[in-house]
Amino acid sequence: MTDLTTNTTAKAAEGEAGFGDYIALLKPRVMSLVVFTALVGLLVAPVQVDPMIAFTAILFIALGGGASGALNMWYDADIDAVMRRTARRPVPSGKVTAGEALSLGLWLSAISVAMLGLATNWLAAGILAFTIFFYAVVYTMWLKRATPQNIVIGGAAGAFPPMIGWAAATGTVSVEAVLMFALIFIWTPPHFWALALFMKSDYHEAKVPMLTVTHGRAETRRQILIYTFALVPVALGLGLTSVAGPVYLAAALVLNLIFLKGAVAIWRRAEAQAEADAYAVEKRFFRFSLYYLFLHFGALLADAGLRTWGLA
Amino acid sequence: MPITETHDLHKRRFGRNLGVALSLVGFAAIVFGLTVAKIREGASMEAFDHTPRVSITPPVETGQ
The missing domain is CATH 1.10.357.140 (UbiA prenyltransferase)
Incomplete structure (x- = not known):
């Protein structure tokens, strides 16, 4: 018991782990x-x-x-x-x-x-x-x-x-499941690289190769644009499958147009310009990317609801 | 040390222990709920009741 007491007292001093x-x-x-x-x-x-x-x-x-x-x-x-x-x-x-x-x-x-x-x-x-x-x-x-x-x-x-x-x-994997996977898969790089552009992170000290460090910020901007262009057909393609309906198609059209516009704006900016306005465009693009994914999946859910209620 | 005495260790770890306890109770509840759901899904199954089951006996030829 003595050992335990000594041990825990020492541990409590440095902050013992709670359930959280x-x-x-x-x-x-x-x-x-x-x-x-x-x-x-x-x-x-x-x-x-x-x-x-x-x-x-x-x-x-x-x-x-x-x-x-x-x-x-x-x-x-x-x-x-x-x-x-x-x-x-x-x-x-x-x-x-x-x-x-x-x-x-x-x-x-x-x-x-x-x-x-x-x-x-x-x-x-x-x-x-x-x-x-x-x-x-x-x-x-x-x-x-x-x-x-x-x-x-x-x-x-x-x-x-x-x-x-x-x-x-369903017990199977079909084209709908593959496209939902692809939507998040291709969305991830522009989402994270936008964050990497305005978060002056310490990845470098941690020796983690981030695109912004290894290939430069201009290349990162170009890659964001490429992946955003690749994302559009996937998002719209999902709209042509059985899980989507009018809500998804309308949402995907609007969201992808806004996302593309943002990616083009990021690509056209020089680093000095971005620093001058504290990366306002990059921050807006990053914030929108969160809504982008949430609203695509939310729209799929809305269409499923419409089908359940016999409205679509 | 009598088991009833509250040690400093018990006080400090109360939150963690409560969390573990609730997780275990939750897990038991999930397994129970899942069992009920699985049995409900297989509602058409018949239990062995010591009598011939009509559904599995071959149809009797009428001889016409």
Whole structure:
């Protein structure tokens, strides 16, 4: 007992982990996007799912996403400690040990995959397992420190949830699911690179190759434009599938026009111009990119609602 | 040390322990709810009741 008392007193002084610190390991803000897109994928599918099964599926898809966040925080603790934005995360701040983050990540991965498989089907569980592997191993361990294309390829991990939701409902992967995946996948690079343009980040000190550092800011602006152009046919193509309707088509037309206009404005700006107005255009583009994704998936949900009520 | 005595450790870890307890209760509730939902989905299944099941007996030839 004496040992324990001595130990815990010392630990309390440096700030002991509360339940919230373990929740923080799961990256709750990222989880909210996972929950929303997975829910849309599940609800727009042409199969009625029992509400309890749907709830369980979304919960464990979110938990699987959280597990990959914990594994990311375990592996990236050294980088997180260097960067101001991430230095207060549970592992670099010393509240949670790296070992605890690793074991939480592994256990939650196993539980979420097993529970999703039991609640729905093993295809959905398999895609969830692959997503966790992709984010924790392919992105975090292999790509993040190796290539400035890390954001592009890593974006796939964030793009899988609607496909998992669809697979949970239907037991298959179809063109609708692939296009929902592609929408998030191609949206990710312009979204993050816009942020990288105005966030004078310390990625450089952490030795993480970001496009703004390795290829320059002008090239980053050009890449934002290229990916935004590539995004338009995907967004409109999804509008031609069975899950979309008039609301989605109208929303996609307007949103893509605004997004393209913003990307062209970013591409045409010189760095001095951007500095002069404190990156106003880049910040507006980044903010709009959040609405862009939310409204596309919201429109899919609205069309599904119209179909359910027999209005479309 | 008697188990009833509240140690400083118990006070500090109360929030964490409560979180774990609620997570476990929530998990049990989910497994229960899921079981109910799965059984409801398979509502057409028949239990073994020691009598021949009409639905699985082959149709009787009428001999015409």
